[in-house]
Amino acid sequence: MGITEQIAYITKNYKIGRKPLSKILGWGETTIIRYMDGISPNEGFAKKLNVIYKDPWEYLRLLEENKNLITDIAFKKSRRAVFAVILSDVSLWAVNYLAGVSKMDAAPYMIVATLHYANVYSLCKNNKPIFDGEKIAGIYKSSPKEEEKNCFYPELLCLLKKKGIGSFYTAGYDNGEFLPDKDICGILMEVYSMLNAFAPNAVRTVIRRDKTAVLKSLKNPKGNDKQTITDDVLKDFYFERFEKQGVDSPQNIKNYIRHEITAASKRTNNGNNSNNLGL
Numbered sequence: 001m002g003i004t005e006q007i008a009y010i011t012k013n014y015k016i017g018r019k020p021l022s023k024i025l026g027w028g029e030t031t032i033i034r035y036m037d038g039i040s041p042n043e044g045f046a047k048k049l050n051v052i053y054k055d056p057w058e059y060l061r062l063l064e065e066n067k068n069l070i071t072d073i074a075f076k077k078s079r080r081a082v083f084a085v086i087l088s089d090v091s092l093w094a095v096n097y098l099a100g101v102s103k104m105d106a107a108p109y110m111i112v113a114t115l116h117y118a119n120v121y122s123l124c125k126n127n128k129p130i131f132d133g134e135k136i137a138g139i140y141k142s143s144p145k146e147e148e149k150n151c152f153y154p155e156l157l158c159l160l161k162k163k164g165i166g167s168f169y170t171a172g173y174d175n176g177e178f179l180p181d182k183d184i185c186g187i188l189m190e191v192y193s194m195l196n197a198f199a200p201n202a203v204r205t206v207i208r209r210d211k212t213a214v215l216k217s218l219k220n221p222k223g224n225d226k227q228t229i230t231d232d233v234l235k236d237f238y239f240e241r242f243e244k245q246g247v248d249s250p251q252n253i254k255n256y257i258r259h260e261i262t263a264a265s266k267r268t269n270n271g272n273n274s275n276n277l278g279l
Contacts, residue, residue, distance in 0.1 A: 003035055003046060006053040014059060015081035016074065023069040024062050025049075056085045090131035091115060091156060094188055099165045101189065108160035109151065113203050114192040116152040121250050122187060123235045124242050130184055132231075150208045152229070190250035198257060206260040213237070 001009075011018060018032040025031075025048060035041055041049070052059040060082050067075040087093045098111050119130045144154035151157055195203055214229055214237050245255040 001053075003041060003049060004038075006049050007032060007036055010049070010053055010059070013081065013085055014056070014063075014078050016063075016078040020070040020074045020078075024066045025052075026066070056082050060086070090184075091153075094118075094130065094184065095156075095160065095165075097185060098188060098192055102165075102192075104165050106165060106192070107200065108157055108165065109204065110192070110195055110200065111160060111165070112151055112153050112157045113195055113207055114188060115156070116207070117195070117253050118184075118187045118191045118250065120234050120238045121191065121242075121247070121253060123231055124239045124247075129231050130187070150204075150211055152207065152211060187250050191253060194251050194254045195257075197254065198261075202257070202261050205264050206257050209260055209264060210237075 007018070007021075010016065011021060016024070018036065019029040022029045022031045022033075025045075027045070031041075031045070035045075040046075052062065060079070063075065063078055063082065087096055094115055095111055098106055098114060115131070122128060122130045144158040148154040148157050148161075214233065217237060218229070218233065242253075242256060245252075245259050247253050247256055
């Protein structure tokens with residue numbers, strides 16, 4: 001895509017004028033206008049435009065850093081627009097919802113755990129995911145630490161820790177602009193409430209066990225391990241387990257969690273650990 005097409009996309013989708021965009025980027029206010037008239041930018045300017053065209057998070061960072069250079073109306077309008085682009089991904093849509101209903105009190109790990117169990121519940125009961133978990137790594141472009149890799153969607157967890165839950169709450173939740181649909185909201189709230197009845201350490205333990213078991217199921221006898229956890233892999237793993245534990249509603253995922261906590265505490269051969277795990 002050429003420079004003029006990139007500028008047209010940015011000004012349309014981020015709802016920012018050409019002069020304000022030039023100011024946000026630290027350029028003269030007529031710079032963008034000249035580029036639209038056919039003047040070619042130098043390599044540095046072209047690279048900067050390409051970055052914000054591809055990465056709305058980087059545009060948002062520049063917008064907030066330089067908001068004093070444009071009018072308050074222009075800033076707020078563009079901020080709402082860029083968040084709409086960011087939250088077009090349903091997983092972040094869901095994060096925004098949970099951040100709002102928890103009044104920013106939700107821990108990043110519990111949000112990611114909620115999305116995981118809500119997603120696998122929908123896979124098992126509705127035969128469709130809430131969001132495409134396979135694309136998360138590519139979307140969030142983050143480098144999770146080793147301890148974060150023990151959960152599902154570690155890239156999302158890394159992003160939430162880095163940017164903070166407040167970033168998503170202020171994305172327009174108060175105005176009701178980015179709420180997920182009601183069916184998704186219902187599943188998310190039931191799962192989130194259910195998980196918060198357990199100690200955080202218990203949820204971490206179960207997810208770590210689940211992740212290890214799922215990865216083990218992918219191992220090839222010849223040693224050629226396939227590490228991609230697809231929706232089909234998750235459905236195959238959880239379907240029978242949910243059936244055995246009577247998981248017929250999002251709230252009843254607690255039956256599965258309790259079963260796994262019990263199994264984990266038995267393996268320690270120390271009954272006192274059951275209290276630490278939230279039994």
